[in-house]
Amino acid sequence: MASIVLETVIEADAAEVWAVIGDFEQGPPRMAPGFVTGTELTADDVRTVTFANGDVIDERLVSLDHEAQRIVWAVIGGTVRPLHDNASLQVVAESERLSRLVWIRDVLPDELAPPLAATMADGLAVIRETLSAGQA
Template identity: 55%
Template sequence: MASVQKETIIDADPADVWAVIGDFIDGPTRMAPGFVTNSRLEEPEVRIVTFADGTVAHERLIARDDQTRRIVYSVVGGTMHPTHDNASMQVFPHSEGRSRFVWIRDMQPDDLAIEVGAGMGHGLSVFKQTMESPR
C-alpha cells in the first residue's frame, strides 16, 4: 500500500484552519477554490467532490474530532478507481498564530501515489495561499 504525506506551515490560527478542514461538506471548496469546483452531500456522511480537471471523488466521512482537529475520510467511488483510499487531515498549533497542517493518504494500487501526491501538493499550495490571503 502506498502512502503519501504532505505538510506545510500556514500563517493562520489553528482554529481558523480547522474551521475549513473540519467542514466536511464545504471544506474542499473553501480549502482550494478553483482547484475544487464543487462539494456537496450526496447521502449521510458521503460528499461528492468535483475537481477543476473533471475528476469526481465520492468521499465517506470516517471520523471527525474537534478536540484533536483531525478528520478522516475514505474515497468510496467516483472517477478515480482505487481499491483502497483513506485520508486524514490534521491541524496542529505551530507557533503564535501559525499552524502545521498534515495530510496523509494511503492507497492501492500503489501506482496512484504519484498522481495523487501531485494533486495533494497542488491542493495544499492553494490551501496555504487561501488561508494566508487577507479576508
C-alpha cells in the same frame, strides 16, 4: 499499500484553519477554490467532490475529531476508483498565528501514489495560499 505524507505551514490560527478543514460538506471548495469547484452532501457522511480537472469523487467521512483537529475520509466511488484510498488532514498549532497542516493518504494500488502525490502537492499549495490569506 503506498503512503503519501505532505505538510505545510499556514500563517493563520489553528482554530481558523480547523473551521475550514473540519467542514466536511463545504470545506474543500473553501480551502481550495479553483482547485475544487464544488461539493454536494449526498448522505449524512458522504460527499461528492468535483475538481477543476473534471474528476468527481465520492468520499465517506470516517472520523471527525474536533479535539485533535483531525478529519478522515475514504474514497468510495467516482471517476477515480482505487482499490483502497483513505486520507486524513490534521491541523496542529505551531504558535498563536502559525499552524501546520498534515495530509496523510494511504492508497492501493501503489502505482497511484506518484500522480496522487503530485495532485495533492498542487492542492496543498492552494490550501496554504487561501488559508494564509484568510480568504476561505
